[in-house]
Amino acid sequence: xxxxxxxxxxxxxGAILLFGFCRGVPVFDTFLMGAKEGVASAIKLLxxxxxxxxxxxxxxxxxxxxxxxxxxxPVTEALGISPxxxxxxxxxxxxxxxxxxYTMSLFHTFGPDSETGKIASVLSASTETxxxxxxxxxGVCRYKKLYYTVPAALLGDMAAVVGSVLxxxxxxx
Numbered sequence: 001x002x003x004x005x006x007x008x009x010x011x012x013x014g015a016i017l018l019f020g021f022c023r024g025v026p027v028f029d030t031f032l033m034g035a036k037e038g039v040a041s042a043i044k045l046l047x048x049x050x051x052x053x054x055x056x057x058x059x060x061x062x063x064x065x066x067x068x069x070x071x072x073x074p075v076t077e078a079l080g081i082s083p084x085x086x087x088x089x090x091x092x093x094x095x096x097x098x099x100x101x102y103t104m105s106l107f108h109t110f111g112p113d114s115e116t117g118k119i120a121s122v123l124s125a126s127t128e129t130x131x132x133x134x135x136x137x138x139g140v141c142r143y144k145k146l147y148y149t150v151p152a153a154l155l156g157d158m159a160a161v162v163g164s165v166l167x168x169x170x171x172x173x
Contacts, residue, residue, distance in 0.1 A: 049136075084116060094130075099124060122168055
């Protein structure tokens with residue numbers, strides 16, 4: 001099975017090249033044109049990504065995340081949810097790598113088969129790094145009017161948090 005996986009990528013690339021050649025497409029020139037457009041998009045996107053990384057670092061280092069978690073602790077405890085899920089729910093829309101690291105720390109602390117570990121798994125799999133996606137997709141085309149995008153995306157993230165808890169509880173995962 002491992003050999004099939006290793007051979008899949010070269011086989012797919014070979015099929016694409018063969019298909020392009022048979023259709024008379026200048027494959028290498030087309031590749032170079034796409035690479036040039038990709039570099040131009042990356043350069044346009046760079047200032048926005050730098051701003052996002054700076055904002056994420058400031059939130060983490062300032063202690064704002066911990067403050068928000070402490071404020072939410074009475075609510076989570078009243079609902080019977082581990083308060084350790086709150087940082088993941090707050091971090092996931094902002095930082096994929098930060099939320100992945102936090103999920104791994106939850107696994108080490110509580111175990112992947114604990115209720116907290118299961119909720120963290122479902123939550124991580126059912127949410128998006130909202131602000132990164134908005135930065136990339138809207139930043140490339142320089143679209144600045146995010147009237148409905150951010151609230152709708154955050155509402156989706158909130159629904160994923162509630163859905164993750166309910167899924168683990170009701171399905172007995």
